[in-house]
Amino acid sequence: MSLFLLALAGCAGGTGGPGQGRYLGLPERASDRAEYIGDLWVGAWVASLAIGVLVWGLMIWAFTAYRRKSKNDVPRQTTYNLPLEIMYTLVPFLIIGVLFYYTLTTQNRVLAADNDQEVTVDVVGQKWSWTFNYIDENGEPVAYDYGTIEQTPTFKLPVDQKVKFNLSSPDVIHSFWVPSFYFKLDVIPGRHNSFELTPTTEGTFAGKCAELCGTYHSAMLFNIEVVSEAEYQAYLDELIERGQSGRAMGGTVGVATPTIPAEEEEGATE
Incomplete structure (x- = not known):
């Protein structure tokens, strides 16, 4: 089974996009936090493969060594081996303990925040x-940018600079997720969640809401474009020139996203 699942992961990686074969189905790494999650993912697959090979090997050996020798030979139907049974009980708990340890340490590394960020972004999901x-x-x-249902926004961030994301929502629970950053965090009304990471690769990376939040949840998409420092500063200057200076609170002010697409709204008023 482990071999079969690993083969499936490899097939998915081969057709799913850059880096997915190398990282067993995960996308190309684009942040400093991705290393921790990626290593945990690959390590878990390697451990599963090793355990699967061992278990299947023992099963095949037992089928071969203890199969019925002849039609008249009826092997003993019950047997007991207390040390072996204790080992069979302890080993799974040991495996779970090791996985728990590495999961916990990885989580602590990913969530680590020292508040020495070079860029701060207040993200509003509405x-x-x-x-x-x-x-x-x-x-x-300094400036703000926003998207609508009609137009997927592209937000820019500087490469190799630590970014702190402060997440909030004026309406329902959303979830901020950029797969290539290997990070996802809920956006909860009345609660401010935050995290830090450093984009390490220039390029455009798709993001989405990962929490079912209502009728047009599937349209709640965005892009993150990681650019040079000079291009990032030019982007902020452009926003200010367009009149998008200061703060926009997302769903609480005039730039709020409409709750239904324009064509449906027009149809409802006819």
Whole structure:
């Protein structure tokens, strides 16, 4: 079974996009946190494969060594081996304990935050799109960008600079997820969640809401474009020139995303 599942993961990786074969189905790594999650994922698969080979090997050996020798030979139907039974009980708990340890240590590394970020972004998830408020080193809002159901937004971040994301929602629970960053965190009304990571690869990476949040949950998409420092500063200047300076609170102000697409709204008023 482990071999079969591993083969499936390899097949999925071969057709799913860059890096997925190398990382057993996961996308190309694009943040400093991705290394921890990716290593845990690959390590878990290797451990599963090793255990699967051992178990199947023991089963085949038992089938061969203890099969019925002749039609007249009836082997003993019950047998007991206390040390062996104790081992069979302890070994699975040991395996679970090792997996738990590595999962916990990986989680602590991924969630580690030292508040020495170079970029701060207040992210607002609202029905059904996203708003990015870019904050300066003094905690003051500089500019904002936002999306709508009609247009998937592309937000820019600088490469190789630590970014702190502060997440909030004015309506329902959403979930901020960029698969290539190997990170996902819930966006909960009345609660401010935050995390830190450093984008390590320039390029455009798809993001989405990973929490079923209502009728147009599937349209709650966005892109993160990781660019050079110069291009990032030019992007902020462009937002300010367009009048998008200061802070937009997403679903609580005039730039709120409409709750239904425009064509449906027009149809409802006819």
